[in-house]
Amino acid sequence: xxxxxxxxxxxxxxxxxxxxxxxxxxxxxxxxxxxxxxxxxxxxxxxxxxxxxxxxxxxxxxxxxxxxxxxxxxxxxxxxxxxxxxxxxxxxxxxxxxxxxxxxxxxxxxxxxxxxxxxxxxxxxxxxxxxxxxxxxxxxxxxxxxxxxxxxxxxxxxxxxxxxxxxxxxxxxxxxxxxxxxxxxxxxxxxxxxxxxxxxxxxxxxxxxxxxxxxxxxx
Amino acid sequence: xxxxxxxxxxxxxxxxxxxxxxxxxxxxxxxxxxxxxxxxxxxxxxxxxxxxxxxxxxxxxxxxxxxxxxxxxxxxxxxxxxxxxxxxxxxxxxxxxxxxxxxxxxxxxxxxxxxxxxxxxxxxxxxxxxxxxxxxxxxxxxxxxxxxxxxxxxxxxxxxxxxxxxxxxxxxxxxxxxxxxxxxxxxxxxxxxxxxxxxxxxxxxxxxxxxxxxxxxxxxxxxxxxxxxxxxxxxxxxxxxxxxxxxxxxxxxxxxxxxxxxxxxxxxxxxxxxxxxxxxxxxxxxxxxxxxxxxxxxxxxxxxxxxxxxxxxxxxxxxxxxxxxxxxxxxxxxxxxxxxxxxxxxxxxxxxxxxxxxxxxxxxxxxxxxxxxxxxxxxxxxxxxxxxxxxxxxxxxxxxxxxxxxxxxxxxxxxxxxxxxxxxxxxxxxxxxxxxxxxxxxxxxxxxxxxxxxxxxxxxxxxxxxxxxxxxxxxxxxxxxxxxxxxxxxxxxxxxxxxxxxxxxxxxxxxxxxxxxxxxxxxxxxxxxxxxxxxxxxxxxxxxxxxxxxxxxxxxxxxxxxxxxxxxxxxxxxxxxxxxxxxxxxxxxxxxxxxxxxxxxxxxxxxxxxxxxxxxxxxxxxxxxxxxxxxxxxxxxxxxxxxxxxxxxxxxxxxxxxxxxxxxxxxxxxxxxxxx
Numbered sequence: 013x014x015x016x017x018x019x020x021x022x023x024x025x026x027x028x029x030x031x032x033x034x035x036x037x038x039x040x041x042x043x044x045x046x047x048x049x050x051x052x053x054x055x056x057x058x059x060x061x062x063x064x065x066x067x068x069x070x071x072x073x074x075x076x077x078x079x080x081x082x083x084x085x086x087x088x089x090x091x092x093x094x095x096x097x098x099x100x101x102x103x104x105x106x107x108x109x110x111x112x113x114x115x116x117x118x119x120x121x122x123x124x125x126x127x128x129x130x131x132x133x134x135x136x137x138x139x140x141x142x143x144x145x146x147x148x149x150x151x152x153x154x155x156x157x158x159x160x161x162x163x164x165x166x167x168x169x170x171x172x173x174x175x176x177x178x179x180x181x182x183x184x185x186x187x188x189x190x191x192x193x194x195x196x197x198x199x200x201x202x203x204x205x206x207x208x209x210x211x212x213x214x215x216x217x218x219x220x221x222x223x224x225x226x227x228x229x230x231x
Numbered sequence: 232x233x234x235x236x237x238x239x240x241x242x243x244x245x246x247x248x249x250x251x252x253x254x255x256x257x258x259x260x261x262x263x264x265x266x267x268x269x270x271x272x273x274x275x276x277x278x279x280x281x282x283x284x285x286x287x288x289x290x291x292x293x294x295x296x297x298x299x300x301x302x303x304x305x306x307x308x309x310x311x312x313x314x315x316x317x318x319x320x321x322x323x324x325x326x327x328x329x330x331x332x333x334x335x336x337x338x339x340x341x342x343x344x345x346x347x348x349x350x351x352x353x354x355x356x357x358x359x360x361x362x363x364x365x366x367x368x369x370x371x372x373x374x375x376x377x378x379x380x381x382x383x384x385x386x387x388x389x390x391x392x393x394x395x396x397x398x399x400x401x402x403x404x405x406x407x408x409x410x411x412x413x414x415x416x417x418x419x420x421x422x423x424x425x426x427x428x429x430x431x432x433x434x435x436x437x438x439x440x441x442x443x444x445x446x447x448x449x450x451x452x453x454x455x456x457x458x459x460x461x462x463x464x465x466x467x468x469x470x471x472x473x474x475x476x477x478x479x480x481x482x483x484x485x486x487x488x489x490x491x492x493x494x495x496x497x498x499x500x501x502x503x504x505x506x507x508x509x510x511x512x513x514x515x516x517x518x519x520x521x522x523x524x525x526x527x528x529x530x531x532x533x534x535x536x537x538x539x540x541x542x543x544x545x546x547x548x549x550x551x552x553x554x555x556x557x558x559x560x561x562x563x564x565x566x567x568x569x570x571x572x573x574x575x576x577x578x579x580x581x582x583x584x585x586x587x588x589x590x591x592x593x594x595x596x597x598x599x600x601x602x603x604x605x606x607x608x609x610x611x612x613x614x615x616x617x618x619x620x621x622x623x624x625x626x627x628x629x630x631x632x633x634x635x636x637x638x639x640x641x642x643x644x645x646x647x648x649x650x651x652x653x654x655x656x657x658x659x660x661x662x663x664x665x666x667x668x669x670x671x672x673x674x675x676x677x678x679x680x681x682x683x684x685x686x687x688x689x690x691x692x693x694x695x696x697x698x699x700x701x702x703x704x705x706x707x708x709x710x711x712x713x714x715x716x717x718x719x720x721x722x723x724x725x726x727x728x729x730x731x732x733x734x735x736x737x738x739x740x741x742x743x744x745x746x747x748x749x750x751x752x753x754x755x756x757x758x759x760x761x762x763x764x765x766x767x768x769x770x771x772x773x774x775x776x777x778x779x780x781x782x783x784x785x786x787x788x789x790x791x792x793x794x795x796x797x798x799x800x801x802x803x804x805x806x807x808x809x810x811x812x813x814x815x816x817x818x819x820x821x822x823x824x825x826x827x828x829x830x831x832x833x834x835x836x837x838x839x840x841x842x843x844x845x846x847x848x849x850x851x852x853x854x855x856x857x858x859x860x861x862x863x864x865x866x867x868x869x870x871x872x873x874x875x876x877x878x879x880x881x882x883x884x885x886x887x888x889x890x891x892x893x894x895x896x897x898x899x900x901x902x903x904x905x906x907x
Contacts, residue, residue: 127905151898154893159887161887
């Protein structure tokens with residue numbers, strides 16, 4: 013009984029997290045990106061609590077708290093600052109338009125189901141239903157990074173991808189050792205800070221945060 | 232005893248490299264570096280001599296060092312010992328010479344530190360190639376030798392042409408390494424890489440695999456040795472390198488290609504079908520002829536010598552090819568004769584080509600140019616260099632009693648012995664090879680008449696040549712050692728030939744021929760139809776030369792000695808511009824072989840503006856396009872460029888595209904992991 017509930021809850025939670033990821037694809041204002049990421053992180057933290065509760069793993073509570081602090085409080089705050097500075101720019105012309113993006117994300121999730129099939133088949137975890145959704149979220153995050161032009165959108169895409177990895181870890185293993193989690197969070201924070209610096213530099217050089225200005229990377 | 236010598240060799244090279252790294256006062260450091268290299272080479276030479284004299288191989292296995300693929304396995308058998316002696320014989324004079332020669336780099340246009348370090352490491356790696364006893368050690372040292380020599384080639388890296396030469400060398404040597412890797416992987420056949428295992432396993436391989444290994448090894452080692460058509464790096468890299476390095480690379484390093492071929496084809500594979508030998512013989516004959524033909528057209532002294540290296544490697548390969556043919560037919564004594572001819576020419580070439588490169592280096596040092604058209608009259612200003620260069624020229628032209636004659640004679644004898652073989656195709660091929668070898672020898676002599684005559688005789692053709700000066704003592708000592716070696720090796724084949732017989736005994740089932748080639752003053756071909764004694768020829772020539780002044784004195788007993796100008800067809804005031812030039816000397820041959828050279832001529836006449844009957848200047852340019860560059864390398868390079876341009880499209884420069892590559896690869900990997 014407990015297992016069925018756990019299974020349904022984790023699959024449902026994963027779906028919502030993935031939906032927030034896909035939501036990125038039809039929003040164009042930079043503010044919406046931040047909000048979507050914030051809500052996705054809230055859902056993810058909640059899901060971690062659920063997994064921790066049903067999996068009897070106290071460490072996951074800590075992870076959920078740290079994740080909440082980092083991804084719901086700190087990172088969106090910095091994203092907000094960037095937004096204030098460059099908020100006037102909109103992701104008006106992505107490389108792939110919204111409709112195509114949505115179809116592509118659907119295909120990516122299908123692909124995720126296809127490639128995780130052997131894993132799901134041999135797995136006996138109650139959370140196995142969420143595994144393809146987590147892989148799908150990674151694909152969608154990568155898709156955002158590739159197709160969006162604004163540096164800020166790309167940062168959020170990267171963070172969403174990272175959320176996907178965190179989700180996959182939680183669903184697949186009920187949490188890796190805390191020390192590794194902490195390392196991952198520190199990496200995310202550092203990566204974010206570095207990218208933030210780059211955004212300022214890109215803007216300083218090109219008067220815009222369109223990354224497609226960086227199209228002469230060869231000599 | 233052997234271990235001590237081995238450790239002294241390692242320590243001395245290490246010392247030389249460390250001193251060069253540490254730096255310090257200029258000349259003293261150069262001397263210490265040279266002392267390290269010379270001591271190491273001397274210890275290596277002694278180690279080789281002890282191994283050959285005692286017949287006991289020296290072995291050292293250090294599995295803890297580099298504990299992959301069997302560790303560092305060293306074993307010096309007589310064949311390796313012979314090549315270690317060649318290295319020592321070439322390296323001692325080169326090191327002494329280098330102490331003086333590298334002084335020219337103190338002005339900072341090349342890094343003395345890098346030169347010193349790489350020189351010592353290069354010698355060390357070469358020495359260890361001859362000692363290697365498993366595939367891993369061999370390939371490691373082989374690659375070490377290639378890399379260090381690459382850095383030596385680009386010593387004068389401030390010049391673009393030097394870097395381009397370095398690129399050619401690196402490309403050719405690594406193409407060779409790729410072939411060798413394939414050959415050794417096939418030879419290992421999944422087992423350990425120890426040479427003793429390879430030897431035992433080679434008999435179980437199928438004939439096709441053995442043939443493939445042989446061909447791979449032939450071209451892999453051939454690219455290092457410089458056989459046609461893989462010779463293109465020699466005329467580029469040798470002139471670019473400092474002269475004592477050219478002497479080592481041309482005299483010693485390319486010989487390790489010969490060593491490798493002997494090691495694989497004869498020792499590890501134990502010989503093969505007749506066509507192996509025929510292929511080696513054919514490549515050798517073609518290399519010899521093409522090498523000398525292109526050398527004739529060169530006016531750059533060091534490029535000329537580099538082409539002669541191609542020629543001499545060809546002669547060595549003719550000897551080896553003849554040996555392999557006889558080996559496959561079971562004519563073991565004749566086979567040994569062929570191999571001895573090849574090996575004898577190996578050490579002879581190391582001495583005279585080393586000497587010639589050192590001589591060319593002295594000329595370059597004194598005049599600052601490698602172009603023969605700007606030399607002339609150097610014999611009066613650099614008498615010692617001229618004498619040494621003359622000895623080297625006579626030796627490479629195979630004039631008795633010098634060493635080139637002794638070994639070429641042996642190669643000829645082994646070829647002539649092949650006429651008795653009952654195979655029509657071989658019996659047809661061998662007279663052709665004999666003819667090509669004879670033509671080669673004649674052309675080589677002509678070429679060195681040109682090289683010596685234009686460079687050293689007559690009047691100076693340029694201001695630099697006019698103010699040339701004799702080179703410092705260390706350089707002269709280096710050359711003198713090699714000149715003595717040329718004479719000694721030429722006079723003493725009765726000692727060298729049995730020694731080489733001992734080196735070859737047991738390799739691939741070759742018999743011990745020391746009893747056949749006895750310690751007589753003359754050398755007798757085993758077929759019994761030829762016999763020669765260079766020592767007696769030497770005595771005869773000496774007597775003849777002593778007679779000349781005597782006869783001259785008698786002949787002009789009642790004539791007065793008169794010193795006057797050379798007759799100039801009645802012209803008053805003769806200048807150096809009326810002399811024979813290198814181009815004009817080579818012109819008849821250029822016409823004879825025009826089909827091969829395809830010379831492009833360009834004549835520019837600048838008339839006086841008033842009248843066409845007054846000429847202000849005439850410019851004549853004539854260039855030849857080397858055949859193999861035209862038909863083989865140019866298309867290949869074009870192909871590589873085209874492919875690279877296509878590949879470059881992947882590098883479009885857009886950050887999104889690069890991100891996409893990552894995503895696509897990720898998805899492809901996932902899909903591959905799912906379905907394969």
